[in-house]
Amino acid sequence: MAKAMEDLLIRKNLRWTGHLMRMSPDRLPKQVLYSQLSSGHRKRGRPRLRFKDTIKRNLKLRDIKTDSWTSLSQQRDKWRALVK
DSSP states (O other), rough: HHHHHHHHHHHHHHHHHHHHHHTTTTTHHHHHOOOOOOOOOOOSSSSSHHHHHHHHHHHHHHTTTOOOOOHHHTTTHHHHHHHO
C-alpha cells in the first residue's frame, strides 16, 4: 500500500513538473522554479529539500536522465508515457 502511494505521488509530481516546463517563461510558477534568493542565510544542519531536489530524486527513481529531461518534457505525449 505504501509503495503504491509513493508511486502515485512521484507520478503526479513528474506530471506537474512536465506541465510546468511547458509553460511560457512569463508565468509565475515557472519563474519561481528558476528563481534564487538574492539575500538571506540558511540555518546550520542539513538543508531542507528544494522542489528542484525532489524533481531530481523522482527522475532518478523513474530512470529518466537528469540532463535531458527538460527537452523530453516539451513533448507532452512522450512525457506522460515516460512518467507512467
